Amino acid sequence: MRICLVNLDFRPYRTSGHAIYGELLADGLRAAGHEITIVASQRAGAPSLARIDGIRVLRVPIGVTDWIGFSFRAARQVEKLHREQTFDVVHFLDLHFAYAYRGNHVATLVQPFRQRLHAKDGLPYYHSWRNLLFRYVYYTLASFTLEKWAANRVSIMLATSRAVRDAYIRYYAAEETRIVVVPEGIDTDRYRPQPSQRLRDALGLEGKQVLLYVGFSTPRKGLEYLGPALDSLGPDCRLLIVGKWERGYRERFYRSVSQHSRGKVLEAGYVPDEDMPSYYSLADILVLPSLLEGFGLPLVEAMACETPVVATTVGSIPEVVGDAGLLVPAMDSQALGEALQKLLDDEQLRRTLGTRGRKRAQRIYSKRQMVARTLEVYHTYLRQA
Numbered sequence: 001m002r003i004c005l006v007n008l009d010f011r012p013y014r015t016s017g018h019a020i021y022g023e024l025l026a027d028g029l030r031a032a033g034h035e036i037t038i039v040a041s042q043r044a045g046a047p048s049l050a051r052i053d054g055i056r057v058l059r060v061p062i063g064v065t066d067w068i069g070f071s072f073r074a075a076r077q078v079e080k081l082h083r084e085q086t087f088d089v090v091h092f093l094d095l096h097f098a099y100a101y102r103g104n105h106v107a108t109l110v111q112p113f114r115q116r117l118h119a120k121d122g123l124p125y126y127h128s129w130r131n132l133l134f135r136y137v138y139y140t141l142a143s144f145t146l147e148k149w150a151a152n153r154v155s156i157m158l159a160t161s162r163a164v165r166d167a168y169i170r171y172y173a174a175e176e177t178r179i180v181v182v183p184e185g186i187d188t189d190r191y192r193p194q195p196s197q198r199l200r201d202a203l204g205l206e207g208k209q210v211l212l213y214v215g216f217s218t219p220r221k222g223l224e225y226l227g228p229a230l231d232s233l234g235p236d237c238r239l240l241i242v243g244k245w246e247r248g249y250r251e252r253f254y255r256s257v258s259q260h261s262r263g264k265v266l267e268a269g270y271v272p273d274e275d276m277p278s279y280y281s282l283a284d285i286l287v288l289p290s291l292l293e294g295f296g297l298p299l300v301e302a303m304a305c306e307t308p309v310v311a312t313t314v315g316s317i318p319e320v321v322g323d324a325g326l327l328v329p330a331m332d333s334q335a336l337g338e339a340l341q342k343l344l345d346d347e348q349l350r351r352t353l354g355t356r357g358r359k360r361a362q363r364i365y366s367k368r369q370m371v372a373r374t375l376e377v378y379h380t381y382l383r384q385a
Helices: 018-031 067-085 129-144 146-153 162-172 197-202 223-232 249-256 259-264 273-282 297-304 317-321 333-345 347-364 367-384
Strands: 002-006 035-042 049-052 055-061 089-092 106-109 156-159 179-181 209-214 237-242 265-269 285-288 309-312 325-328
Touching: 002 018, 002 067, 018 035, 018 055, 018 367, 035 067, 055 067, 089 367, 106 162, 106 367, 129 146, 146 162, 156 162, 156 367, 162 179, 179 367, 197 273, 209 273, 209 297, 223 237, 223 249, 223 259, 223 333, 237 259, 237 273, 259 265, 273 297, 285 297, 285 333, 297 309, 297 317, 297 347, 309 317, 309 333, 317 325, 325 333, 325 347, 333 347
Parallel strands: 002 035, 002 089, 035 055, 089 106, 106 156, 156 179, 209 237, 209 285, 237 265, 285 309, 309 325
Antiparallel strands: 049 055
């Protein structure tokens, strides 16, 4: 098949974890013998046309309005390409990117803006009053215009979780028959337990109990509720943070950490993909205190490395984690601290949950299964066209 995938980013550029989903899907489809074209945003002077690992990549300007301007330009580019060579499938890897596209297509569902609008006690998550006002206006306008238009035009939707599927049914009365749940997948051969003592030593973590957080840190991730939980944990506990921060949120997190616990926090910043299995393997627990998740890729990556999980009961997290971790209510620092301490005190429970997690990741969340299920959706789409 000739397949066109549209995503905001494609290697080597990433501004969110969703780019990893796009890369893995594109690679898997190409390996299965399909002809893949990627339409992505142009960043840092990248050429507008290139071939990367056998995949044709066309980049369009992103503009000051970020994904909104990119989506409009990408839609016109895809329409032009489609007239020239005819794609069998046009797949927008985020439904929001399809708001301006005028042809038949499939799209992947992520958290709806309507859901983000009420994620924190009926308000958007935020790190300052100014940020709250911005998110409230932004999410309101986006949900009642662009998101609504996109949801009404798509032929078939792929939801990364049942929670996301149910949100679109609730907020946009989307027909359940047009939504197929296709979880994201990872390379479970690469994400597996790794020797980690050398990395522990290099980070000064020998003899410490390590909590690992991985992700692009925004107010949606709820890290300010992890800060107070550190006070209830022992002096040998360390929180290792991997990833970048949204501007302004790092300061909000550190305001939540007492002076007593400041020494427990260590930032690793950006870590290359090839090193991530070692980071997951050195950790005693992966912690994800999110206020909202549509999937949660670090959960699956950690599980594949036999690292147990402590996370919240929001969005897709319960269905992703299953019986491979401990879950607590969002925004509850006390419950979070108690769950972390329980797991840190019980090595056998950590091993049991780790073994379950590895088996669950292999059974449900492999890249091979993600690609196969996506192709099934494409074939259904073609039969209905």
